[in-house]
Amino acid sequence: MDKTVTLEDVARAAGVGKGTVDRVLHNRGRVAEKTRERVLACIEELKYRPNMAARMLAQKRSYRIAVCFHDLEHEFWEQVKEGVDRAAEEYEPMGVQVEPFILPQIDVDSQLAVIRRVVEEKYDGLAIVPYCAKEISDALNDAIARGVQVTTFNNREEDVHACYIGLDGLQSGRTAGRLMSMIASPRSRYIIISAHGSRMRQIDQRAIGFQEVLGAQRPDMVCVGSFVFEEDFDKVYRFSAEEVPRMGINAIYATNGCVAVVGKGVAENGVGAGIRIIGHDLTPTVVRYLRSGDIDVTISQEPENQGYLSVQKICRKLLAGEEMEDYYTRIGIVVSENIAFS
Amino acid sequence: MDKTVTLEDVARAAGVGKGTVDRVLHNRGRVAEKTRERVLACIEELKYRPNMAARMLAQKRSYRIAVCFHDLEHEFWEQVKEGVDRAAEEYEPMGVQVEPFILPQIDVDSQLAVIRRVVEEKYDGLAIVPYCAKEISDALNDAIARGVQVTTFNNREEDVHACYIGLDGLQSGRTAGRLMSMIASPRSRYIIISAHGSRMRQIDQRAIGFQEVLGAQRPDMVCVGSFVFEEDFDKVYRFSAEEVPRMGINAIYATNGCVAVVGKGVAENGVGAGIRIIGHDLTPTVVRYLRSGDIDVTISQEPENQGYLSVQKICRKLLAGEEMEDYYTRIGIVVSENIAFS
DNA sequence: CTGAAAGCGCTTACAG
DNA sequence: CTGAAAGCGCTTACAG
Numbered sequence: 139m140d141k142t143v144t145l146e147d148v149a150r151a152a153g154v155g156k157g158t159v160d161r162v163l164h165n166r167g168r169v170a171e172k173t174r175e176r177v178l179a180c181i182e183e184l185k186y187r188p189n190m191a192a193r194m195l196a197q198k199r200s201y202r203i204a205v206c207f208h209d210l211e212h213e214f215w216e217q218v219k220e221g222v223d224r225a226a227e228e229y230e231p232m233g234v235q236v237e238p239f240i241l242p243q244i245d246v247d248s249q250l251a252v253i254r255r256v257v258e259e260k261y262d263g264l265a266i267v268p269y270c271a272k273e274i275s276d277a278l279n280d281a282i283a284r285g286v287q288v289t290t291f292n293n294r295e296e297d298v299h300a301c302y303i304g305l306d307g308l309q310s311g312r313t314a315g316r317l318m319s320m321i322a323s324p325r326s327r328y329i330i331i332s333a334h335g336s337r338m339r340q341i342d343q344r345a346i347g348f349q350e351v352l353g354a355q356r357p358d359m360v361c362v363g364s365f366v367f368e369e370d371f372d373k374v375y376r377f378s379a380e381e382v383p384r385m386g387i388n389a390i391y392a393t394n395g396c397v398a399v400v401g402k403g404v405a406e407n408g409v410g411a412g413i414r415i416i417g418h419d420l421t422p423t424v425v426r427y428l429r430s431g432d433i434d435v436t437i438s439q440e441p442e443n444q445g446y447l448s449v450q451k452i453c454r455k456l457l458a459g460e461e462m463e464d465y466y467t468r469i470g471i472v473v474s475e476n477i478a479f480s
Numbered sequence: 481m482d483k484t485v486t487l488e489d490v491a492r493a494a495g496v497g498k499g500t501v502d503r504v505l506h507n508r509g510r511v512a513e514k515t516r517e518r519v520l521a522c523i524e525e526l527k528y529r530p531n532m533a534a535r536m537l538a539q540k541r542s543y544r545i546a547v548c549f550h551d552l553e554h555e556f557w558e559q560v561k562e563g564v565d566r567a568a569e570e571y572e573p574m575g576v577q578v579e580p581f582i583l584p585q586i587d588v589d590s591q592l593a594v595i596r597r598v599v600e601e602k603y604d605g606l607a608i609v610p611y612c613a614k615e616i617s618d619a620l621n622d623a624i625a626r627g628v629q630v631t632t633f634n635n636r637e638e639d640v641h642a643c644y645i646g647l648d649g650l651q652s653g654r655t656a657g658r659l660m661s662m663i664a665s666p667r668s669r670y671i672i673i674s675a676h677g678s679r680m681r682q683i684d685q686r687a688i689g690f691q692e693v694l695g696a697q698r699p700d701m702v703c704v705g706s707f708v709f710e711e712d713f714d715k716v717y718r719f720s721a722e723e724v725p726r727m728g729i730n731a732i733y734a735t736n737g738c739v740a741v742v743g744k745g746v747a748e749n750g751v752g753a754g755i756r757i758i759g760h761d762l763t764p765t766v767v768r769y770l771r772s773g774d775i776d777v778t779i780s781q782e783p784e785n786q787g788y789l790s791v792q793k794i795c796r797k798l799l800a801g802e803e804m805e806d807y808y809t810r811i812g813i814v815v816s817e818n819i820a821f822s
Numbered sequence: 823c824t825g826a827a828a829g830c831g832c833t834t835a836c837a838g
Numbered sequence: 839c840t841g842a843a844a845g846c847g848c849t850t851a852c853a854g
Contacts, residue, residue: 195830
């Protein structure tokens with residue numbers, strides 16, 4: 139085998155000490171421009187690739203990363219948390235400490251407080267589900283400017299200059315639309331149900347994508363209405379159990395995990411068989427109604443992976459200098475038969 | 481922070497040298513039973529966790545891993561190869577050399593020759609798509625007995641005592657069946673098309689699962705026939721273009737990537753609009769006909785990940801002693817809208 | 823601005 | 839059967 143090129147080889151070739159090469163490698167400054175160029179040339183020449191194992195061993199520094207999301211819709215965020223915990227465990231031996239800040243509500247002020255604290259206490263990184271509000275975007279951009287490594291996940295806010303990990307909302311809605319177009323019977327009357335506040339832009343996009351595709355594929359279908367509930371699954375349940383049965387519809391699109399209570403409400407009223415239901419997420423409750431046949435299809439979004447990746451990307455940036463890049467999670471289509479393999 | 485426990489701490493606690501602890505850790509023998517027990521107790525006591533970075537740094541050994549699969553249905557195996565290459569790149573700096581043996585055909589003798597060579601030349605690992613044949617199973621079990629780390633992927637053979645990475649064939653067929661049951665119109669007449677030899681057991685399972693679910697969900701549908709072609713996409717194409725249009729059917733299930741030429745054949749005859757087509761895999765050609773609307777749904781199976789994981793698991797076993805466990809790849813459901821996010 | 827030295831936690835020969 | 843020592847490739851103070 140061709141001997142692996144080490145930092146020492148580079149140092150020797152450039153006629154300098156290892157410390158100097160290290161400074162060049164990490165732009166730690168305090169290196170004469172000429173020396174710098176020579177070292178860079180040697181690195182290029184010898185095709186030097188740093189050995190990550192050695193780097194991690196030698197690196198004694200410790201890092202702190204804050205993770206901020208909420209816990210409304212507990213079953214979903216529980217899955218996100220599992221991913222966060224997995225990343226925390228994986229990177230703990232490398233000196234990374236992960237601290238979750240889990241808000242009870244979708245609340246702009248609470249989130250702002252977390253961001254401020256992160257900046258003040260000089261955390262090295264922040265993974266966050268950014269709410270749609272100018273103060274939030276500003277605060278995040280400010281944190282980034284001060285050197286905090288930030289990833290946003292689950293909800294995308296265009297004006298935050300950080301990488302995003304999560305669903306493409308529009309496209310996931312289109313996917314739901316295509317499926318509905320394939321399974322709904324002729325001249326179906328349908329409604330759209332949403333259950334979230336105005337802070338989660340990504341979820342709004344889903345309804346738009348859904349309508350777009352359904353409009354194009356199934357001009358015979360008619361939309362009876364679009365109902366938005368403020369993050370309150372109980373209301374959605376009552377609506378589904380009491381109002382929906384009287385509406386004379388045969389298809390429902392629920393834009394998030396609230397599809398679980400939609401399926402429940404409709405099923406308990408014995409009108410389920412006649413209504414096609416498509417929703418989002420794969421929480422234990424959704425699984426239950428998917429299995430029972432009350433929900434036909436659900437769109438999944440890799441919550442565990444969202445939690446994992448948003449932390450992992452920060453760790454790799456901090457530890458190995460890897461650039462953080464956007465990552466769109468899979469738009470999974472789940473029916474009863476592939477639940478266990480999704 | 482609580483200081484991390486090192487191997488040296490354990491050695492000191494047990495009153496032995498670091499070398500001895502190392503021997504115990506890796507069962508290298510040559511340790512008195514009493515000493516061994518004492519060391520084990522200390523490891524337990526101090527909750528010692530080996531530092532992977534340090535281990536990799538110190539480990540100078542190099543490993544060779546052979547990977548064996550075929551190239552019939554090139555587009556599919558190309559995706560597998562990408563995963564293999566990614567793993568090869570990732571583990572190369574750790575002294576692992578990956579050598580692919582890509583057979584032009586599904587041929588038992590050629591595969592047998594590869595296995596023999598792996599044993600003779602003392603490769604450390606083998607990732608293989610095992611063909612359904614007693615000689616193969618025997619040879620693989622023999623290789624395993626001789627200490628070769630073996631993973632099987634894409635096709636599962638029960639009698640090989642190695643871990644498996646790939647689809648659950650039966651369940652993927654059931655998933656296809658469920659989807660067909662949702663989109664086929666009343667009293668549809670359907671056929672099943674397969675294009676593979678008798679060496680790939682996993683693919684046969686798909687048709688079984690499909691029939692099972694369709695039989696239960698849609699007693700109104702009638703199966704007109706099941707057609708098996710020996711790994712010959714040209715024949716499938718001709719069949720689809722010439723025979724199928726005269727059969728008076730409105731649904732087709734193709735059990736693998738041959739769905740691409742089925743879609744093509746049917747589409748070119750202008751009868752596509754009336755026929756629902758569901759198949760497997762997400763090759764460039766399948767994507768094309770999915771986009772055009774000639775294929776309705778395809779079931780994906782993470783080919784890239786199959787290639788990656790079958791090599792990665794061997795590397796982690798060799799390098800870090802991690803046990804190799806079965807991994808069922810995702811049963812993905814893909815329609816035109818989620819192609820890019822699958 | 824720069825280099826020599828110590829150390830990260832483990833494995834690998836090498837003596838005993 | 840067992841221990842002391844060297845070394846893996848990098849980073850981190852510490853002198854200069």
